[in-house]
Amino acid sequence: MNILAGLETFLYIIASSLFYPVIIGLVLLILWVVIYFGSFLREYIDRRQGNPSLLLKFKKMLDTELSQNGAATDIVLERQLQEAELALIKSLDKIRFVIRVGPALGLMGTLIPMGIALSALAQGDMPKMASSMVTAFTTTVVGLACGVAAYLMTLVKEKWVRSDIREMEYMSELVLRNSRFKIQDSKTTGAYDEIFEKTEKV
Numbered sequence: 635m636n637i638l639a640g641l642e643t644f645l646y647i648i649a650s651s652l653f654y655p656v657i658i659g660l661v662l663l664i665l666w667v668v669i670y671f672g673s674f675l676r677e678y679i680d681r682r683q684g685n686p687s688l689l690l691k692f693k694k695m696l697d698t699e700l701s702q703n704g705a706a707t708d709i710v711l712e713r714q715l716q717e718a719e720l721a722l723i724k725s726l727d728k729i730r731f732v733i734r735v736g737p738a739l740g741l742m743g744t745l746i747p748m749g750i751a752l753s754a755l756a757q758g759d760m761p762k763m764a765s766s767m768v769t770a771f772t773t774t775v776v777g778l779a780c781g782v783a784a785y786l787m788t789l790v791k792e793k794w795v796r797s798d799i800r801e802m803e804y805m806s807e808l809v810l811r812n813s814r815f816k817i818q819d820s821k822t823t824g825a826y827d828e829i830f831e832k833t834e835k836v
Contacts, residue, residue: 646749653746660739660773663780667732674787681794692718692802696809715806722795729791732784740777744770 680687695714751766 646753649746649749652742653750656739656743656746657769657773659735660743660776660780663732663736663739664776667780667783670729670732671783671787674791677794678790686798688722688798689801689805693805696805711806711810715802718802719799722798726788726791726795729784729788733781733788736777736780736784738777740774740781743773743777746770747773 677687696711747766747770751763751770754760754762754766
């Protein structure tokens with residue numbers, strides 16, 4: 635029984651020591667969600683105005699690669715397209731992380747104060763018990779609110795990512811096709827010039 639009591643005390647000490655890190659984590663999570671929502675709102679306004687900055691940057695990159703590379707243009711553009719798609723997918727990792735971590739921190743912030751509240755109840759310390767219960771329910775609400783907000787933003791961001799990938803693929807194909815037509819026209823023009831020069835010599 636002494637061993638069991640020692641283990642219970644050990645677990646209680648560990649759980650109690652995690653209380654403040656959990657609270658700090660929730661506060662940081664709230665700040666991050668607010669900042670992310672600001673950037674999300676700005677991107678939403680840009681897209682409503684028809685000025686998606688990411689697609690504009692990708693178009694400039696395509697023009698630059700087309701002017702710098704010759705025969706290997708298709709290979710270079712394919713690699714650039716894959717890197718851009720990978721960057722878009724990775725951009726969702728942080729907000730997906732908040733979806734999972736927010737409710738988890740909220741649950742931890744609920745259970746730890748409830749243990750403290752039960753301990754205070756056993757000692758007859760009602761004010762401490764009431765304070766711990768308020769903290770427990772507050773952390774639950776905050777964690778769930780962060781998770782719900784992150785989930786709603788993720789739904790919209792995933793639609794944007796799919797749309798951007800589709801537009802990037804279309805722009806890449808269009809640039810490649812135009813470059814091939816230009817090469818064919820230049821070859822045809824060169825062949826006509828050679829024929830014309832031979833005709834003049836004859």
